[in-house]
Amino acid sequence: GAVVSQHPSWVICKSGTSVKIECRSLDFQATTMFWYRQFPKQSLMLMATSNEGSKATYEQGVEKDKFLINHASLTLSTLTVTSAHPEDSSFYICSADSQGAQPYEQYFGPGTRLTVT
């Protein structure tokens, strides 16, 4: 149980275009999901906290108008990178809060590799 999926697993897009990444909790409901970004040979950096039915909370330095997060259902959160530029190329990882018997656990997706050319 507690599986989180992401789609796509990798995507290449041209500079100036937008790309959407989906994060789904497959066998549980997640009222809270988190989005992380990871550059090569670096750690995971929290971008935003996504709560179902409300606006996401962004970390300092993350542009909310560039990284649009929508958490419209208890099993789906999406991250849209708008007007992507090469510096947005990164590994994007989502995570869902368990909120169950193990309230501290977070379940991670497999990540999405974004390359902007």
Add this chain to the structure above:
Amino acid sequence: GESVGLHLPTLSVQEGDNSIINCAYSNSASDYFIWYKQESGKGPQFIIDIRSNMDKRQGQRVTVLLNKTVKHLSLQIAATQPGDSAVYFCAEKAQAGTALIFGKGTTLSVSS
């Protein structure tokens, strides 16, 4: 041995050795700590966790030690195997419902 450069520090060990990976965490109010293993191109994989009311927890071949006085966490891997080669991250969480915050990470390289 261990080396630290511009990127993640690397710990190089021989197969069969015991490995110790260290982490300094930032928030003295953190209540929950996890060690993750990450292989290239994949998401983090849970290894072991510990709550702040404990100072040691053991799993299969792994042990986590927590020293709250100096805000230090360590992961011990017994009889390290080539399959253990990966990047290891510690992560902390202040309370349920908040996000895990990740430490810098260490690359473990196991040679046979």
